Amino acid sequence: MKHYELLFVVKPTLTEEETTSKFDFIKGVVEKNGCEIKAIKDMGIRKLAYEIEKFERGHYFVLYYTATPSALEEILRNLRLTEEVIRFLNVKFEKKKEIAQWEKLAKAASEKKEEKSAPKAEPKAEPKAEPKAEEPKVEEPKVETPKEEAPKVEAPKVEEPKAEEAPVVEETPAEVKPEKDAE
Numbered sequence: 001m002k003h004y005e006l007l008f009v010v011k012p013t014l015t016e017e018e019t020t021s022k023f024d025f026i027k028g029v030v031e032k033n034g035c036e037i038k039a040i041k042d043m044g045i046r047k048l049a050y051e052i053e054k055f056e057r058g059h060y061f062v063l064y065y066t067a068t069p070s071a072l073e074e075i076l077r078n079l080r081l082t083e084e085v086i087r088f089l090n091v092k093f094e095k096k097k098e099i100a101q102w103e104k105l106a107k108a109a110s111e112k113k114e115e116k117s118a119p120k121a122e123p124k125a126e127p128k129a130e131p132k133a134e135e136p137k138v139e140e141p142k143v144e145t146p147k148e149e150a151p152k153v154e155a156p157k158v159e160e161p162k163a164e165e166a167p168v169v170e171e172t173p174a175e176v177k178p179e180k181d182a183e
Contacts, residue, residue, distance in 0.1 A: 001036070001066040001067060001068055002067060002068070002069065002072075002092055002093070002094070003065075003066055003092070003093040003094075003098075003102045004064075004065055004066070004067055004072070004091065005062065005063070005064055005090070005091045005093070005102065005105070006030070006062070006063040006065065006088065006090045006091075007060065007061070007062045007088065007090075007091075008026065008060075008061055008079060008085050008087065008089075009048070009052075009061075009085065009087045009088070010058060010059040010061070010084050010085055010086070011053075011055060011058065011059075011084050011086055012045050012055060012057040012058055012059055013055075014059070018084070019059055022082065022084045022085070023042075023061055025082070026063075026078070026079065026082070026085070027040070027063070029075055030063060030065055030067070030075055033067065033071035033074050033075060034067070034068065035065045035066060035067035035068075035071055035075070036065060036067075037063055037064070038065060038066065038106040038110070039064040039105075039106040039109035039110040040061070040062070040063055040064075040109065040110075041061070041062040041063075041064075041109040041112070042060075042061055043060035043061065043062060044059065044060065045057050045058065045059050045060075046058065046059075046060055052086050052087055055086060058086055058087070062109065064105060064106035072090070075090075076088075076090060
């Protein structure tokens with residue numbers, strides 16, 4: 001089995017329930033084809049690098065999974081047919097270094113998911129120590145800086161041409177026709 005990372009972007013106009021149902025559908029397609037999902041990362045709504053289908057934002061999801069090449073064809077076919085998915089990218093990790101990086105990414109994504117789902121422990125209330133004698137507070141003197149006014153810049157005056165100075169256009173009399181070069 002090969003290691004893959006699938007990133008897909010869902011339309012931002014979907015409600016939270018519709019987004020969850022589309023994600024579950026794609027996750028089901030991946031699992032139905034015999035793939036093993038190692039980690040899931042919900043990246044939320046983000047701005048796209050460029051406009052896609054008149055959308056400037058999209059809801060990003062990342063799946064880290066292992067699959068056979070034959071199962072991959074069915075997964076990609078379903079992604080192409082799903083109208084709510086506006087873009088997807090499937091990356092295959094082959095070399096040992098790439099697989100080691102894939103495992104780090106999958107581990108980090110699964111740890112973040114566990115942190116979100118685990119309830120946070122409430123901080124324990126520490127016993128209050130007896131207050132010590134308060135030291136006199138020293139107030140710092142307030143220094144007011146004079147507000148400097150920006151120097152006023154006058155716009156350069158533009159002189160409009162006067163009617164008297166309008167260029168005179170000479171008209172040729174109607175009788176005089178320009179001569180054509182007869183060659």
